[in-house]
Amino acid sequence: MVLQKRLDYGFNGYQVPATPRATRSARRRGAIRKRVDDNSMGAFDLLATIAGKLLLEGESSPASSHTSKDQCAGTKENCLDGDKPLKVEPCDQGSCDRRIPVSDHISQGPNQSSCSKESPVHQNESSVMTTSNCSERFASDILVSGKCKNETGSFTSKIEAGSSGCREAGEFKLDGEVKTLIKDETNKSAKVLIGTGPGMCGLEDPVVWEGEPPALVSSDSSTKVPMYVDHIPQRSFPTSRDDVKVVSRDDDENSSGCTHPVTSIKYSRPAPSRIGDRRIRKILASKYWKVAPKLKDDIHSNSYRDQKPNYHNRKNCYKRQRSQMNIPFKKRKLFDRNAVLNIDEGISREGFFDSRGKGITGDASCSKMQGAAMKSSSLAGQHSSFQSRSSHVKLRIKSFRVPELFIEIPDTATVGSLKKTVMDAVTAVLGGGVCVGVLLQGKKVRDDNKTLQQTGISQDNQLDSLGFTLEPNPSQTPPPLCSGDSPRMLPCNVLQPLTRYPSGPTSEASPEPHTASLGNFIESDHDSAPSPTDMSAEKSTTDSKALVAVPDMSVEALAVVPGHRKSKRFDIGQRRIRRPFSVAEVEALVQAVEKLGTGRWRDVKLRAFDNAKHRTYVDLKDKWKTLVHTARISPQQRRGEPVPQELLDRVLTAHAYWSQQQAKQQLKQPETCLLV
DNA sequence: TTTAGGG
């Protein structure tokens, strides 16, 4: 029996808690999360190998600072006109390398503050700080591309001009495929938000707004064929765009929770980055970057003087970028925790290559994964000229496609903040754990251990068909082969983006400005949000279609992986996004506690937050704890959204009441038990 | 799984 006594408590009526549940059969809590970090990955070998042999025409990818600078300038000039809605802001002239231009821009937006603050913080945390050129570059590129797209026709030409300069610099370039992109846009319901001006169209490609809750699925992005600035015959692989679907966890869902005024970025990649929590409302379509990094034979050697410095810079950049990322706290945290290191290192040297390699544990896994996660990019590898020495293969990668990114940003955000957001997203992707995939004649080369010779990559005729892809971190989608848990994956996880849904369970919640936009998503709160897995699957499927070359694998991989993937990788180590309780939620909580008392959090949850999946009874309990604390401290000491004093008073009253009750009950309990 | 608390 359960004894419930009705107390006279003034409130609606408190009830004595039912008999302690303690009696319930105890369950084993067993789940232990273990986090495994696995460094060992062989996958990367292949890349490394290639990288080692790649010769970059230009300079090393890291591009010397000056080059980068040039590039920026070039881009700017060429691509941007002042009038265009989006301007690419090149970094300040010389300073490009040093600072992230974006940040500068950002200043305008509310975000800025956060950014600035954060960055330092991160730095401290990570201990790594540096300016990065990279970020800037990316940003600029991206912007440019977007712009380019708008302009389309003209665009191309412009770019080229610019690009030429850029290239030399060895920087990344974007290509825009106008046509394709446009199409995509069409397909997508999305609208470009970013640009305000009519001219904004360019944005479209880059940024797509999705009407739907971002969390879920991005529409399949159509494949796009990247154009290469180079003019080189573009082989376009119709790679599918990676659509990334953001997976959101239930928990993450509510956007309302998002407090970040600024923007949150989600990584499109399903991958496990722990980093991201953010969910995105707006999507940036992935863009293609062009990377014109040039690698020298020796990775080590990249020590060409210039390069070397670059190397460092790059590394720094990445780190910094991370630090800067807007990514919500959680994300950052994740980053920090995880594996930042891994990735960074890789990148630093080789640029993308490394990073990926590192992240990826195994090639095979990667490829598979990639399918699942995103197919990311097609490689633009144009042609590689072929080896001068018998033993070396020269490859020139003209562009990389960036995985699709989802970005959430308030309409009120400034262009500068948008830029930054995009940059951060890109950075996150890169830094987070992009994997490099190698395609040969459209097929993925899975075996990392094979030599170029063995794979045929070194053959002249093959070079043309050699492609590289940037893939989301596999970690998310562990290859079927790997046991789900396989430690390997973990490393990848780092990257895994967390997505956050904007929607707040109880609509009431969303305090944020975005809210309006988010409003649509509210439902997503309720878990309606598709699971990442699903998304990935779909996406992958789509992608696969799009991708001519690599289709099967990806599909398969997807198919296999999907189900499990999410849960595990995702969860592992992932910290839920912070979702401050809204006043309405607090009110509901208080009311429920008044009625049910403390100690019955499950009931409270069921009663008042049954539809708020992201609020667990533990959360409610914790919230109550904090409410009690908050109620006891002076208003000046309180932080966050102010809770009406009235509620706090109720909290104290109820808390006192139930505490007393509990005490009584304890005394009586023995009897009760007997009775029962 | 749920509670209860510390971190």
Added chain:
DNA sequence: CCCTAAA
């Protein structure tokens, strides 16, 4: 919010 010991 997370993590965990206890129940």
